[in-house]
Amino acid sequence: MIRNTAIAIMSTFCCTVFAADIAKGKPDLEKAKKIAETVCIACHGADGNSPTSANPILAGQGADYLFKQLTEFKALDGKPAIRNNPIMAGMTAALSPEDMKSLAVYFSQQKIKPSAATNEKLVETGKHLWRKGDFDRGIPACSGCHGPAGAGIPSQYPRLAGQYAEYTELQLKNFRSEERSNDPERTMRTIADKLSDKQIKALADYVAGLRQ
Numbered sequence: 001m002i003r004n005t006a007i008a009i010m011s012t013f014c015c016t017v018f019a020a021d022i023a024k025g026k027p028d029l030e031k032a033k034k035i036a037e038t039v040c041i042a043c044h045g046a047d048g049n050s051p052t053s054a055n056p057i058l059a060g061q062g063a064d065y066l067f068k069q070l071t072e073f074k075a076l077d078g079k080p081a082i083r084n085n086p087i088m089a090g091m092t093a094a095l096s097p098e099d100m101k102s103l104a105v106y107f108s109q110q111k112i113k114p115s116a117a118t119n120e121k122l123v124e125t126g127k128h129l130w131r132k133g134d135f136d137r138g139i140p141a142c143s144g145c146h147g148p149a150g151a152g153i154p155s156q157y158p159r160l161a162g163q164y165a166e167y168t169e170l171q172l173k174n175f176r177s178e179e180r181s182n183d184p185e186r187t188m189r190t191i192a193d194k195l196s197d198k199q200i201k202a203l204a205d206y207v208a209g210l211r212q
């Protein structure tokens with residue numbers, strides 16, 4: 001009980017700090033737009049609607065989540081980055097915390113272009129898992145944290161609705177293999193560990209077709 005309370009307080013603390021950080025100072029949206037149009041554009045599009053499915057869509061994602069990811073891609077003081085990705089490590093190397101804040105706010109304000117689920121057969125499996133989880137395997141409903149329509153809870157849980165299936169599938173597999181380990185209290189690693197390849201495919205496809 002005491003332990004649970006401590007964890008609850010800790011997790012509130014983690015995200016309040018990020019939320020406060022984002023709110024502090026004014027984001028320089030003009031500078032962010034310039035960086036987006038010259039650097040990020042190649043992979044994420046200038047408005048965060050990435051042209052190819054290998055790169056995640058950033059448009060409409062929560063600013064706190066984006067800021068957390070940018071901070072964690074950057075290797076500091078010779079230590080390995082918290083979220084390991086060579087491409088994004090390179091992209092964040094030259095960004096200051098202020099740039100990251102401004103970019104996070106800039107991309108959160110862009111509009112996501114609608115996409116669709118492509119695999120009809122898998123959609124039902126995905127929908128069931130999303131809403132109800134899988135009791136036998138101990139998988140909780142994704143909607144509990146990411147919202148019924150996948151919009152997320154901006155200060156804590158990322159938006160998943162409309163994201164490319166390929167990217168969502170890769171992240172779930174990366175959490176499962178612990179290649180990605182920046183989820184607070186191992187939340188996503190614990191869940192992904194119980195997902196089969198087929199369940200991951202079904203969820204990734206279902207999420208791609210969700211509208212906020």
Ligand code: HEC
Pocket residue numbers: 035036039040041042043044054055056057058061066069070084085087088091103158170
């Ligand atoms: C050369 C391609 C490339 C460029 C340029 C690039 N990115 Fe990325 N970005 C990626 C890839 C690939 C990923 C997925 C990384 C992974 O699988 O963990 C990513 C992931 C991200 C994420 C995490 C998204 C999420 O949903 O967790 C953020 C935030 C991000 N990029 C922001 C930026 C910003 C801001 C810029 C410009 C300064 C930028 N990127 C430039 C390729 C790129």
Ligand code: HEC
Pocket residue numbers: 056068129130139140141142143144145146156157158159160168171172182183184187188191203
């Ligand atoms: C208890 C809360 C919780 C539940 C339940 C949950 N998630 Fe998450 N999820 C998180 C958190 C927190 C993060 C952000 C981790 C971070 O900060 O990098 C996340 C991140 C993700 C990401 C990465 C998003 C990105 O842009 O890179 C995916 C994909 C994801 N979750 C899918 C799912 C799926 C599918 C389910 C259901 C099987 C699920 N989640 C259930 C809390 C949850």
